Amino acid sequence: MAVPEPKKPHHHGNLREALVLAGVQLLEQGGPEALTLRRCAALAGVSHAAPAHHFDGLPGLKLAIAAEGFRRFRNYMVDAEVLGEQTPRGRLKSICRGYLNFARDNRALFWLIFGYDLSEAPSAGLSDVGAYGYAPLRRCCAPFVPAGTAPEVVEAQVWSLVHGFTSLYLSGRFRGACDPADEAAANGLFDAVMALLDALPEQGLGKPGDLA
Amino acid sequence: MAVPEPKKPHHHGNLREALVLAGVQLLEQGGPEALTLRRCAALAGVSHAAPAHHFDGLPGLKLAIAAEGFRRFRNYMVDAEVLGEQTPRGRLKSICRGYLNFARDNRALFWLIFGYDLSEAPSAGLSDVGAYGYAPLRRCCAPFVPAGTAPEVVEAQVWSLVHGFTSLYLSGRFRGACDPADEAAANGLFDAVMALLDALPEQGLGKPGDLA
DNA sequence: GCTACAACTTGACAGCGTAAAGATCAGATC
DNA sequence: GATCTGATCTTTACGCTGTCAAGTTGTAGC
Incomplete structure (x- = not known):
């Protein structure tokens, strides 16, 4: 089912990248207003607080995107x-x-x-x-x-x-x-x-x- | 105390203009993030829902500003x-x-x-x-x-x-x-x-x- | 005096970002 | 193999946000 990653450090695999991609998708589909930590998390299938851990808050996520x-x-x-x-x-x-x-x-x-x-x-x-x-x-x-x-x-x-x-x-x-x-x-x-x-x-x- | 306006239709006088000016002030002092319906209302001395009545929501207020x-x-x-x-x-x-x-x-x-x-x-x-x-x-x-x-x-x-x-x-x-x-x-x-x-x-x- | 209406206020709601604390798992160490 | 360690993620809670519905207050027309 899931593509076997060379490194699978934890549950998700590569959450960082997945969150950025989810953010891009939200942005393209719903405009700037649609880009939300919680929606990104939902789209990537993780809890709403997970993105903050990787990007140090919404500004960090936006920067990565x-x-x-x-x-x-x-x-x-x-x-x-x-x-x-x-x-x-x-x-x-x-x-x-x-x-x-x-x-x-x-x-x-x-x-x-x-x-x-x-x-x-x-x-x-x-x-x-x-x-x-x-x-x-x-x-x-x-x-x-x-x-x-x-x-x-x-x-x-x-x-x-x-x-x-x-x-x-x-x-x-x-x-x-x-x-x-x-x-x-x-x-x-x-x-x-x-x-x-x-x-x-x-x-x-x-x-x-x-x-x- | 208050400058006597030619028309004083209600409590405040000219709330519309006051809200726009408050918005400009917030924007200049705190940047885009600081512009908020509730803060505008507080700065103009009215309740938090008053701006929505005049501008039909935040987008309307932003447009006026x-x-x-x-x-x-x-x-x-x-x-x-x-x-x-x-x-x-x-x-x-x-x-x-x-x-x-x-x-x-x-x-x-x-x-x-x-x-x-x-x-x-x-x-x-x-x-x-x-x-x-x-x-x-x-x-x-x-x-x-x-x-x-x-x-x-x-x-x-x-x-x-x-x-x-x-x-x-x-x-x-x-x-x-x-x-x-x-x-x-x-x-x-x-x-x-x-x-x-x-x-x-x-x-x-x-x-x-x-x-x- | 009464009605109609506009200008607000009050209270409630869902969604938001953030922070703290707990759970879970990978890998190193003994 | 058991244990410790640290990163990853979840859960819970908080305050702030915009919006809506209902209630209150003041103004104007009759």
Whole structure:
């Protein structure tokens, strides 16, 4: 019946992971309000106090779920990067599209991830996976960082633009382009907004030796 | 003792407004977690069930508080617009700076405003004041809307950029520029990010008859 | 004076997060 | 093999939350 785990330290097997998965499921099905210690426990088949033991309370559980969400988030971006047009600008726009698509497909998870205030959270949990998820952005922005400019500036420009659009879109702020049914309208506006990134000059096109 | 109101329909005077103000106060002092129907009621000096009567439950109260917050938000932007450099680009960047400053000065209120999903909320309450608050953005973007382009596109570009930066800054995402103490670092990164708006061509500079 | 109605209060309920104490089991030690 | 130890999980209880139903109080119209 149960898959034989290599280690079965106690009753359940791997309760920690099961609780995180239950949390993700609750979040996706019922939105942020549905994520509850007691419901997580019930879904995982344990008593209501078990989660607190593993995650040190609800904030800890949310942090763990956010970390799992961030991992999936990164996969969305990397997949889009690999599948899209293989030019520097194509890759840049691809991860931005992956950004939006993840948020569209995982609304509650996206809100959980970015609702967190890293400056006051026990950041060790998220900042590791955060740096891990930041790498694709850094990689795709690199071709557009002018000499003498900090890469963080270009990264902040791109991140701000795509995160702002995604957040506003998700909260229904763009009149006419927020109907979840009309995905084409949203994608059209998204492309138009991302056209602002065409202003980023691609570096290294004029190599030393070229005629300027 | 009490200021004589023109209308004093019942015991309290103007409980509705008092509850909203109490909610704002709770939000600013204790963050999102502190906003509670019962605490609002206690702060306004009424019984714990009184707010539900006026706002139809907690979501209604939050909506009313968000509307009040949005009004203040708009004032921040308009003030910045009036006080800043009086050029089209100066006004545009001024309201963006006002956007960031409001969020910095009213963290919880900002999260409440933009945490709302307008597509599922009883939107009548917020969409009115939303349109009212949207006007400054529209006004400041107008000089940068090319002929034949929908103004919504430019507005979405600017809004996405400034909202994304503000959200990421507020949630501590920019390593090194999110220390609340180091306001200069944050402002520096903000200006660098907003430099992307210099790519927006100002329309109407080359009037018909000018040389090119 | 009486009625009708809106503005609250009171009391009760289920669900929530949290904490303390008890039960159960795996593995090390003797 | 018996015993100890510590982690894992359950049980119980507490205060706080939003919501509802019923009762009370004040206001206005007739």
